[in-house]
Amino acid sequence: xxxxxxxxxxxxxxxxxxxxxxxxxxxxxxxxxxxxxxxxxxxxxxxxxxxxxxxxxxxxxxxxxxxxxxxxxxxxxxxxxxxxxxxxxxxxxxxxxxxxxxxxxxxxxxxxxxxxxxxxxxxxxxxxxxxxxxxxxxxxxxxxxxxxxxxxxxxxxxxxxxxxxxxxxxxxxxxxxxxxxxxxxxxxxxxxxxxxxxxxxxxxxxxxxxxxxxxxxxxxxxxxxxxxxxxxxxxxxxxxxxxxxxxxxxxxxxxxxxxxxxxxxxxxxxxxxx
Amino acid sequence: xxxxxxxxxxxxxxxxxxxxxxxxxxxxxxxxxxxxxxxxxxxxxxxxxxxxxxxxxxxxxxxxxxxxxxxxxxxxxxxxxxxxxxxxxxxxxxxxxxxxxxxxxxxxxxxxxxxxxxxxxxxxxxxxxxxxxxxxxxxxxxxxxxxxxxxxxxxxxxxxxxxxxxxxxxxxxxxxxxxxxxxxxxxxxxxxxxxxxxxxxxxxxxxxxxxxxxxxxxxxxxxxxxxxxxxxxxxxxxxxxxxxxxxxxxxxxxxxxxxxxxxxxxxxxxxxxxxxxxxx
Numbered sequence: 001x002x003x004x005x006x007x008x009x010x011x012x013x014x015x016x017x018x019x020x021x022x023x024x025x026x027x028x029x030x031x032x033x034x035x036x037x038x039x040x041x042x043x044x045x046x047x048x049x050x051x052x053x054x055x056x057x058x059x060x061x062x063x064x065x066x067x068x069x070x071x072x073x074x075x076x077x078x079x080x081x082x083x084x085x086x087x088x089x090x091x092x093x094x095x096x097x098x099x100x101x102x103x104x105x106x107x108x109x110x111x112x113x114x115x116x117x118x119x120x121x122x123x124x125x126x127x128x129x130x131x132x133x134x135x136x137x138x139x140x141x142x143x144x145x146x147x148x149x150x151x152x153x154x155x156x157x158x159x160x161x162x163x164x165x166x167x168x169x170x171x172x173x174x175x176x177x178x179x180x181x182x183x184x185x186x187x188x189x190x191x192x193x194x195x196x197x198x199x200x201x202x203x204x205x206x207x208x209x210x211x212x213x214x215x216x217x218x219x220x221x222x223x224x225x226x227x228x229x230x231x232x233x234x235x236x237x238x239x240x241x242x243x244x245x246x247x248x249x250x251x252x253x254x255x256x257x258x259x260x261x262x263x264x265x266x267x268x269x270x271x272x273x274x
Numbered sequence: 275x276x277x278x279x280x281x282x283x284x285x286x287x288x289x290x291x292x293x294x295x296x297x298x299x300x301x302x303x304x305x306x307x308x309x310x311x312x313x314x315x316x317x318x319x320x321x322x323x324x325x326x327x328x329x330x331x332x333x334x335x336x337x338x339x340x341x342x343x344x345x346x347x348x349x350x351x352x353x354x355x356x357x358x359x360x361x362x363x364x365x366x367x368x369x370x371x372x373x374x375x376x377x378x379x380x381x382x383x384x385x386x387x388x389x390x391x392x393x394x395x396x397x398x399x400x401x402x403x404x405x406x407x408x409x410x411x412x413x414x415x416x417x418x419x420x421x422x423x424x425x426x427x428x429x430x431x432x433x434x435x436x437x438x439x440x441x442x443x444x445x446x447x448x449x450x451x452x453x454x455x456x457x458x459x460x461x462x463x464x465x466x467x468x469x470x471x472x473x474x475x476x477x478x479x480x481x482x483x484x485x486x487x488x489x490x491x492x493x494x495x496x497x498x499x500x501x502x503x504x505x506x507x508x509x510x511x512x513x514x515x516x517x518x519x520x521x522x523x524x525x526x527x528x529x530x531x532x533x534x535x536x537x538x539x540x541x542x543x544x545x546x547x548x549x550x551x552x553x554x
Binding site: 178179180181182185199202203204205207208211212215 | 506507508509512526529530532534535538539
C-alpha cells in the first residue's frame with residue numbers, strides 16, 4: 001500500500017479524521033468494534049462505506065447513531081477483480097446518504113469496473129453471484145487447464161488459453177445484444193466437437209451446480225448477517241489476540257492487521273508516513 | 275375446388291395420389307391433404323392387403339383396392355407406406371408398372387434412397403419422406419430427401435402438397451435419421467412430458483382431466499410462441515422468469531435432474547437406432 005504512494009497509518013482515528021469517504025474494509029465480525037472505536041470521530045461530512053458481507057445498513061446506522069444523529073452510510077458489495085479494474089460492484093444508500101453521495105461512490109467504483117445502485121435486499125444475491133463469482137471462475141479455469149494438460153498441452157499455455165477463452169466469451173456477451181444461449185449455439189456446429197463437449201457438461205448437471213453455488217453463497221451470506229445481527233460472533237472468526245486489541249479503547253493502540261486505508265484523494269505521491 | 279395450377283404446371287385437381295399401404299402414417303398424410311383441400315378424395319387411391327385399414331379411407335370418400343399395381347396404374351404421385359420389412363417385396367411387385375411419369379415417395383423408415391433406386395427402374399423419380407404423427411392434425415414436422423432422378427419440380431410439388439400437413443423441409447438424406455430422433459420419436463417425448471406435468475398438478479390437487487388439457491395447451495402455446503416470434507428459446511425462457519419467482523425455482527429442479535442431458539440422450543438414442551435399423 002505504501003509503495004503505491006498511499007498514506008499509511010496504524011491509527012484508525014487518524015484515518016477517519018483525514019477522510020471524507022471512509023471505506024470500512026475489515027472482516028464482518030469486526031465491524032461493530034470498529035464502529036464503537038471510531039464512532040466519536042464521525043462527522044456529518046463523512047460518508048461511511050461498508051464493504052462487509054452480510055452487514056446491514058441499519059446495523060451500522062444503529063451503532064453510529066449513538067455518536068452522530070444522521071450518519072451517512074452506504075453499503076457496497078464488490079469483488080476482487082477491482083484489482084485489475086474489472087470489478088463488479090453494487091451499492092445501496094442508507095437513510096441519511098444523499099443522491100450525490102451515492103453518485104460519488106459510483107464514480108469512484110466505476111473507475112475500477114462496473115458499478116450500479118441496487119436495493120439493499122439484493123446485495124446477498126449479488127454476493128452469491130459476482131462476489132463469490134471469481135472463485136467459481138478460478139475453479140473452472142483450473143479444471144479447464146487440467147483438461148488441456150490431459151490432452152497434451154503444457155500447463156502454462158493451458159492456463160493462458162483457458163483464461164483468454166473465458167475473458168473473450170465474457171467480453172462477447174457484454175458487447176452483444178444476444179442471449180448467451182444464442183451465443184452458445186453460434187459456437188456449436190452440427191455434430192461437431194463443441195456440442196459433444198456440452199453434452200458432457202449437461203450430463204454432469206453443470207448448470208444446476210452453478211445455480212446451487214450462487215444459492216449457497218447467498219444463503220450463507222444471509223446466515224452470517226443473521227448471526228451478526230444477533231451479535232453472535234463465531235469465536236473461530238476472530239483471533240483472540242486481535243479481539244483483545246480491538247476491545248481496548250486506548251487511541252494509541254491500533255489494529256495493524258485490520259487497518260483501514262483511507263482513499264482520501266491525495267494528489268501527492270510522496271510516501272509520507274504519519 | 276382447388277382447380278388452380280400447382281407448381282410446374284401440374285393442376286392440383288388433376289393430380290392423382292396413391293398410397294401403397296394404408297396404415298396410420300398413410301392415413302395421417304391423406305387426412306391432412308383432404309382437410310387442407312389440396313386433393314379431392316376421389317383422386318386418392320389406397321391399397322392394403324385386408325379391409326381392416328381401408329374402411330376409414332372409404333368413409334372419407336377415397337377409393338381403395340387390394341391391388342398394389344392398380345395404385346401405380348391409377349396414380350401419378352405414389353406414397354409407399356408399408357412397413358419397412360415388407361417394402362422390398364412390394365417394390366419387386368410394382369416395379370413393372372413404374373414409369374417415368376411417376377413420382378415415388380417412400381415413407382419407410384430405414385430404407386435408403388440407394389436401396390429404393392436399386393429396386394426400381396433406373397431414373398425413376400424417387401424421394402424419401404419422414405413425417406411425424408401430428409400430420410393427422412395438420413401440425414406435422416416432415417423432412418424429405420430427393421433421389422438422383424427427382425428434380426426441383428418434384429421437390430417443389432411435394433413441399434407444396436405436404437405443407438398442408440405442417441412444416442415440410444427438404445434436407446440431405448443424412449438428416450432423416452436425426453429427424454426421426456428429434457421429431458418422429460420426439461412426439462412421444464412430448465407426450466411423456468405432458469403426462470408428467472399433469473401428474474405434478476394432480477399431486478398438487480388438480481383433477482387429472484383438467485390438468486391434462488392445460489398441460490397440452492401449455493405445450494401448444496409455448497411452441498406457437500417459439501414459431502411465431504422466432505426468438506431463441508433461452509430468451510423466451512428468461513422472459514418467463516421473474517427474479518426469485520416460481521418459474522426459476524422450478525427450472526432449478528429441472529436442471530438438478532439434468533433434464534437437458536437426458537433429452538439429448540433420447541434424441542441420440544433414437545437417431546442411432548434409426549441408423550442401426552437402416553443397416554439391417
